[in-house]
Amino acid sequence: MIKVTIDNIPVEVEDGTTILQAARKIGGKVVPPAMCYYTNLKGSGGKCRTCLVKVAQSSVKDPRPMAKLVASCSTPVQDGMVVQNLTSPEVVEARKGVVEFLLLNHPLDCPVCDQAGECDLQDLSFGYGMEETATEEERREFPVKDIGENIQLHMNRCILCYRCVYVADQLTDKRLHGILYRGDVSEISTFISNSVTNDFSGNMIDVCPVGALTDKTFRFKSRVWFLKPMNAHRSCSTCTGKVTAWMFGNEIYRVTGRKDRFGEVEEFICNECRYEKKTLNDWEIEGPRRIKRQSVISANHYEEMKKQSVIKPIEGLMEPPE
C-alpha cells in the first residue's frame, strides 16, 4: 500500500493506481473532472487535459515537484506523493483554460441537445468555465453524417475524447469507427460511410461525455430530467441485462447502462437491450436508481442556479419583433 496526499487529505492505495483513482477513493470535491478517461476502456485518458493536477512532491525518495502539471488519469502514484488539485491556483487556472478550449468550437445548442442534464461538459463549464466567451470566430462546422439507424452523430458537439473509438475497438467485433483527419478538423466517423451496427456499439452513446452520439430511438422524445431512472434487469444471452430504464409513468422512454457516481457505466449492455426492449413486460423493475442529489435529474425540474451566466445579445438577432 502506498500513501498519497491529495489536497491535504491522506489516502492509502495500491501500487500502480493513478492519481485520479486515488482521488476517487477519497471522493467529494477533490476528484478531478475527467472527460476522456474511462475506467473500463483500456488506453483511454490523457487527452482532454481537464484532470490536470500539480504534483508538489513526487515521492519520498525524490521530493522535487514535477515540472509541469500532469494528467491525473494517466500518472501513477508514488509513495509519499503530494498532489494539489483545487488547492493550487495554477491548476484551477489551467483547467479554466482547458474548458475554454473545449467550449471554443462547441455549438452550445444545449436547448435542443438530448444530452442536456446529463452532460459532463455542462457540469464542467458550470464548475470551472468562464461566464463570457473571448472568441468571436465562427464555430467549426462539420457536414452531417449518418452512421446507422440507432446512433445519431453530431460532430459539431464532439470534444474528441476518443472514448467511442475505444468502445469500437474493445467491445465490438469489427472495428468500424475511428478518427479521420487530424488537428482541429479531425472527426469521429465510420470508414466510407459504413453504419455502426455491432452488438455492443450502443455503448458509444453511454460513454460519450457530450451530445455528439445520442440514441436515435430516444431523440427529441423527452428531456432527461422529466424521466425517472429505474434499475431494471432481464435475462439476456449477450450481456448481463442489468440496465437503467428511464420511465415516464409506465412507459419506458430509453434504456442505458447503469452509471456510477463518476458517470461511468458499471456494465456494458448489448444493443438488443438498449434499443428493442422498451415495454414494461420486457423488464423486471427493481426500484429507483440513486442519482446525485445535485443533478437536475433527481430534482426532476430545472431550477434557477446560483451562478448566473450572462448572455450577451447578438446585435440584430435578439431584437424583439415589432
Place this chain on the structure above:
Amino acid sequence: MGGKVLLANVDIPGIRGFDTYRAHGGYIAVEKALREMTATEVSLEVHKSGLRGRGGAGFPTGLKWSFLDRKSDKPRYLVCNADESEPGTFKDRYLMHHLPHLLLEGLIISSYALGVETCYIYIRGEFKYLVGVLEKAIKEAYQHGFLGERILGTGFSLKIYVHPGAGAYICGEETALLESLEGKRGNPRIKPPFPAFKGLYGCPTVVNNVETLAAVGPIINMGGEAYAKIGRGRSTGTKLISACGHINNPGVYEIEMGLPVEDFIYAPRYCGGIANDKLLKAVIPGGSSVPILPADLILNTAQGEQRLMTFESLAEGDFESGTMLGSGGFIVLDEDACIVRNTLNLTRFYRHESCGQCSPCREGTGWMEKVLHRIEHGEGKMSDIDLLVRVAKNIEGNTICPLGDAAAWPVASAIRHFRREFVYHVKFPEVVKNIDHGAIQSDTELLIPDSGTGIKYW
C-alpha cells in the same frame, strides 16, 4: 578544417558510394568497435564524449542509452529519427543525402552498444528520394559484410530497414513516430511508460536523431575524451546548422559549439551577412518552434555577454530574453521582415500539423491562427494581442507532447519582443493591408519561361 567532424569528407566526389567512403577511412570505427571493444566500452565512450541529442531537446545521449531496459527479455530496437520536418531545419537531409554511410556506421556501432538486432530508419515521407539513397547504401553494406548475420566474424548481427512516413510533422515526436512505425495513426503516446521501457511493439527502444547517430562513428574513431574537448562546456562536439532566411549564403554548416552567433551570421565562410546590405532584425536560431529573438538579444545576452552557439548560451535568460539551440534551423530575418506575418505563417503550420488528440493544442493552435490572421489583415483589436498571450500561456505545458509548447513559444516570444509591431498592425489597418511582402498576390501571375511542357504559370 576548423574542427569539422561529420562533414570532413563531404566534398570528395563519389563519397556517397561505399568504395570511396571506405577508401577515406570509412567503417574503420565499426571495425574498431566490434573487434576491439565491448558493448559497454562503446557506451562508455559515448557517455564520455558528452554528446547531446541533436534533434532539438539536447538530452545527453549516453544517459538516454543507459535508461534502456536491459533486464527485459524482449528484443530491443534502435530507431533513427529521420523525420526532419521542423521549418528551417534541413541538416539531416543534407547528411543523409551526401553521407549515407556515415549514418549507417553510427547505426551499426550504436546497435552493437545497445544490443540491438533490428534497426529502423523512420524517414520523412517528403524525403522519398532519400529512401533510394539509403537503401542503396544499406545494400552495399550488406554486400561488404557490415550488415547481416555475424558481422566481421563476431557474434553480432544487424538488420536495418528504411520506413518512409506519410508526411506528418507530429511523427517526429518519438512516441508518435513509434505509433506510426507500428502502422497506427501517428498520435503521441502518454508518457510514462517511456520508450526505453515500452517502445516499439512494447519492447525497449531507443530513438535518436540522424545527426546524433552519425556522430557516434567519429566519436569511436577519435575517442570520447577527444570529442569532448571540441566545443565549450557541456555543449561538446560540432553541430550542423542549417542557415536560411535573409542571408547571403544559406546552407548547411558544421560549426564547433561555442562559435559566437555574431561570427556565424557575419563571417564570409558561414552566413556571410545579411543579404542586400540590410540590417539584422531577428533570428529564430533553432528551428521554427524556439522563441524568436531580436537582433540585440541574439548577439548579446541581457547581461551584455556575447552569445555563443551552445545549448547553454542561447538558453541564457530563459524565456524572458533567451531562446534555444533546438535542432539548428537558423532562420534570419532582415529589417524588412514582418514579424506578425512571420508568426502567422508559423502558427498556420502548427495548426495544420496538430494531431488533434489533446484539446489545448487542437483548439488553441486554430484559435491563435484565426486571431493572428485577423491582426495581419487589418481587422485586429488591441485586446487580441493580450488574448494571444493568454491562449499561448494556456497551451504551454498543458499538452501531451511538446508540439503544444512549440506552437505557443513563437507567438509568446514574438509578442514579448515585438509588441510594437502588433500594435502597429492594429492601429494602422489600411497601411498593413497594402504592404507588399514580395509574395505572389492573387491578381498577379508569376511568369516562368515556357519549358515546352505547356505549363506557363504556377
